[in-house]
Amino acid sequence: MPARRAITGRSQEPRKRFAEELRSLRAERGLTLRKLGDVAGWDWSLFSKMENGETLGGPEVVRALDQYYGTPGLLLTLWELALNDPNQFKERYRQYMTLEAEATSLWYYAVGAVPGLLQTPACAQALLSAGGMDGEELVTQVDARIGRRGLLSDEGAPAFRAILSETVLRTPLPDRNDWREQLEYLLTMSEQRNVIVQVVPHAVGPHALMNTDVMFLRLPDGRTVAWVETDFSGDLVNEASSVERLQLRYDRVRDLALSPAESRKFIMRTLEEASCEPSI
Template identity: 60%
Template structure:
């Protein structure tokens, strides 16, 4: 029987636990990073970053390593746990992230940007870079954000309604091709039965949440909480009266928004108006 591995503090941090397991498996086989790369088929720098915890890589890499080491799905499981680990996010988001993962339905309003659950990796990169992230930290935040999209996938996905101010769809990325792919992604996601996307057109004038992004989470116990966010900070709102005031403002905006079919047509018009990518 192989010796039992010691329990470490890293076992409480899925990202570090994944990196630790990768290092242990490679060193137990007596392999260098280059030898592992030659055997599995990815560049050695990828495995170096994985083992240092600087990236989680893709599920394809985890599956390839599972096959190579004969770990029968262990590494893919650790990868999935690490992708869903709220400790990847800044402290003020962590409780919200836990509640988001438990929610049975979600409603969001975005003032000027697409919500993270609907963002492509390219869109996430530009938004996060504006916030000051760069290098390995930027890559880590992109992985964490795009990993959250799994919440909306599968048969058990919660219902999600995204209400987008028109400004969010008229503020393109620097790369026209990346912006086109983001708009196409919105159209694709809107076809899912659990996702509803509506556009709030500019002509409706001022509205109750004119300067605030907000997400409502309906929790399994029947409670609804809200998370508000602006350029400086985010705040989890759990007090019933405050949540109700936010919800009334959201409902009035939803009533003024284009219906889902009209919203799809609006996004299609945005696609038609998007400048061609000069690199294509």
């Protein structure tokens, strides 16, 4: 078994270091990308994108490469470092924003917060502040987030479906008036022809996306990519089989959601509750 390679002495940028190691290992074996795809059992085009730094791939393919190259845990460690690199998150998000602007349709599942495209300024400020942002950066990011809302109202706006966990509607903003305004905005946006809003009630029980915020983007060339996000990081998923697995989960959750009409009624009831004065 070959000795584990040292991390030092090569690129110190996690994503570049990961791609560099992939290229080096394949070159040592004298393999073409197509041959690597044949022997490792994955589409060679995915390996090409990973080696060019266009995508990190998923943990399954990285483990398969570790096994094939006889580098137990090395590639997976480098992959995890690249995945959690703060600078990489910013770069991935810039890529996502570019694709979002080009998308012909979008569909989203929200675990605990109103989707960015449906947030009011007060909601955006409260959520970004809760994440630790303040000062000039907070002002800039709120403006940028609110500016994105035009995507759904401009001429030729894409179709957008947002499925919200009931948790989204049961987690109010600190200011009651701000929260009422946010719920009213959800109702207003749900009336647009290109926007569908659905709610998954708590009563449905466990489901396939309980801990996963995910946005799917259908691109002009027919491809679908996904953006998966937590409070700490996000990842742009390009690999077709991974997107397909996420899409299947999304479809199962959509089957559990209330219809658009029933979802509007649910939001209206939540708004009525939020409009009631608190008991003294």
